[in-house]
Amino acid sequence: MEELDVEAVVTEIPAVSTGKHMGFAWGPGDILVYETLYKAKGASSSGSSLIHEVRKDEDIYSPILRKLFNESHHIFVGLQTVGEDVPSKNKKPQFVSISKNYRSVIRACMEELQQLAVLTKDAEAATRLGNQVSILLAIELIWNLCEVLFIDAAPAGSLLLHLLDWVRLHKADVDEKTREVLQSESPAEHHNYWDVVVSYVLQGRVEEARQMLVKQANLHPAARGMFKLMDKLLSKMPFYNPRSTQTLTEFDVIWRHWHEEVDRCLQDNSFSSNQHLEFICKILLGDEDSLLECKDLLGTWYHFLVTRLLFCHPTVKPTDLHYYAQSCMTMFLDSRSVSEPLDSILLASFEFDIHQVIKDCSIVLNNWWFVAHLTDLLDHCKLLQSHNLHFGSNLREFLLLEYASGLFTHHSLWQLAVDYFDHCPEFGRVYLELQIERVPLETERKALKVLRVCEERQMSEQVRSICKIMATRALRNNRLGSALSWSIRAKDAAFATLISERFLQDYSTRGTFSDLDLIDNLGPSMLLSNRLTFLGKYREFHRLYGQKHFSKAAKLLLSLMTAKIAPQSFWMTLLTDALPLLEQKEVIFSVDQTYELMFCLEELTFSQVAAAASEKKPRQVSWS
């Protein structure tokens, strides 16, 4: 047996009494559990009559997260048709923008959840919402990093700039602190002032750092020279500009010059009289110990990583990232702190191990949404091709199928799942065929929508089966018109015959037709089944008779028998109908027609005699 990746999670079923054996059955997205008669030890006894549903994924029932599913579905469908006419090298900006779309949807959901968490009074709900928010935060963090490293695939130089953006986006508390400081009476004397300045420097936001330092400089005119020097160093800090003509090597040279200059200032003890400025100087040099002193301000090891790269290796190459990542993580997280799943996922990203990222995310998250969409996007960027998988089928398709199957269990979101199945070329259709038949059909409108899905994909068997269900239901409720309209849709001749039989039975018992509005207006659908045609024509005969067009009626009646449209069982009725026509004062049937009538009667008699002979029942046939 294969090793498990993680320990299995145990879920308590509180309503089941202890010691009892439980029985279970798998559902598409959940498990049904019930109490059996048996106990682990002791005599068996009757159990409760409850069935419990154990659900893994609660998220699809959250109203706010539903928006995530719907909006991302829209983006997904758009992605599948993106730039089919555009050569692949020009597609990258489109993929990046789609990735940003996904992320903005995640952020919007996060904000809404956050607002709701603040407003809600129920403590348990607030915790749950808070958890959802932090999960979404983590998801967005990972997605953003994947976008930077895999989709945008920035080369050395730009890579650091993107990583800086990434870190800045996810460390919002700096701005909050700044606001607090600036709103106080004397910002430069606020207890958080130097924290703010250092945070700015750590994030490479030198302009803002300089502006803050001006305030401090104004307070200490005596030390103006020192502040001016720091300002100069900060303003000269080189940042790589990908749009300029400067090459990476040239940038590297300039950066080293600047780095040496900062080092000289430190060695000269230019900042020795102000410990804060000296500390900042050390940070600018990328001194590890100083950086580690800022653990609280950095907050996370990946911030530490980016900062360290900023001040030590701004021209870092993507392939070298993982060395630094590993060492930074080790340095930052001392042996006491527990490494979280998020950390290993981010580390795997820095190692460009896409599969590990996807695998870890699949394990940690209880919903396939994230991995399915991310993998799909990466697959479109052609980043998953070169990897071999043990289980044969495409990773992207596997995840999409899992996600969509989960959606299908939802009473409403099944419509989204259809589009996902459509874009799984190998197994999507089969999954859809199996799932679509299980959608409950309470109203005709829903049945019509399901039917439309099936018809558009030429799933004729499912069309027939759904129409049959609806037609049977209609028939049971005596809605013959509805039943007929469903059989016409499915082109189900057998059912149409059944319905016609019902009509004819009604007529035989009651002597009149019901639902004349239907039979009178059958139109071309009459041709669907022989019995139906007969019904329509027979009704027409009655109409003609009622309008006193006797010769037309007679001709029609005869043709019904001679053309064998009428079932033999009905011939007696038809012949009986011919009687009043024969008894009319004027001659209606011509000689030939009369002979034909007699022939029909003979045929009927013979078949009846033959049937009687085989049953040994004597029958009398009399002419009236």
Place this chain on the structure above:
Amino acid sequence: MESVNAKYVSQKVSRTRWRPVSVSSFQQPEIFATGSWDNEDNKVSLWSIGNYGGLGMEDGFEGDPQLLCDIKHDGDVLDLQFLDQERIVTASSTGGVTILRHHPNSQTLSVSHQWERAHRYPCDNAPCTSVVCSSPEIVSVGEDGRIVVFRADQEGVCRVIENADSSTIHAVTYLRTTEVLTVNSIGQLKLWDLRQQGGSPSKILSLSGDRVPLHCVDRHPNQQHVVATGGQDGTLCIWDVREESSPVALMEAHSAEMWEVHFHPTNPDHLFTCSEDGSLLHWETSSHSDMPSLLHEGSRNSGVTSRSAMAPAGGNKSLISAWLSGDSSKSCLKTSHMLPSQTLSVNSLDVLGQCLVCGTDGEAIFVNRQVLV
């Protein structure tokens, strides 16, 4: 085309309706109601797109619709109409018809009256598919083929026409104050005179040829004999109920069921249709141009063709001019898409003044405030 943004509302929207504004005031509508379907707990909600004073009206969409209040609804909301400024009538998939009242002071909705199981089978529920009202009278139709007439102030049912139809009646509309028109799933229009006591229609019209089920119907606001219907195959038909028994004009509008068709209430040269195929079309006819031309606007190519096919036996009626040919002058029919890109089925639309609201199966509502009429 102005950008139209989607507001995601976490429920599939089956009906959207503007609250009526008094005709004398030239205000644009501000409040609309939506009904949901296919949820375990369905809701009727009221939304406002009120003026947020002084903001520039550069584009058609501005400001999210804000939820004012909502109320749980038993069963899918299959139809929804405003009875008057404060009351809403809903048709439910459980067969019930409900009147809801909006209390603007407390901003709540409450059930004012309910007729449960107005539509039913002997041993099952029959969904009530459509409801139409002309205060205080309410007419409802359902899958059981029954037409039921209520009065808003009366407890019980006013009148029932049993077995009005052997198939499902999909929609109903008033033709005159005493006449209603129903469409059913075997492609027939039936006129009912409510003054008469009998249980049969005064007239039946149907398409010659394939009996395509009809899903929606709307009457021309000014010309009471002109009626538009939408069918299961997405065809738009214009009928003259006075004489013809076949439609006057037939147009291939959509590639799937057409769920709603609406004439613009004050500018009836404009017609709007929405469909299962995810598109919402704006039809515009004018009778004052020399050349008949079919223009396509819209940012995407969806293969919509508009042709008018026709000629009923009677006459030489050419392309529609003011929907029915009055004179034989050629006319111009313009069609444009109102939604930016492919969405899931657009289930409902409503248009009033310059504002259009629609709801989709993608759980989104679109509001367009600058419809060109």
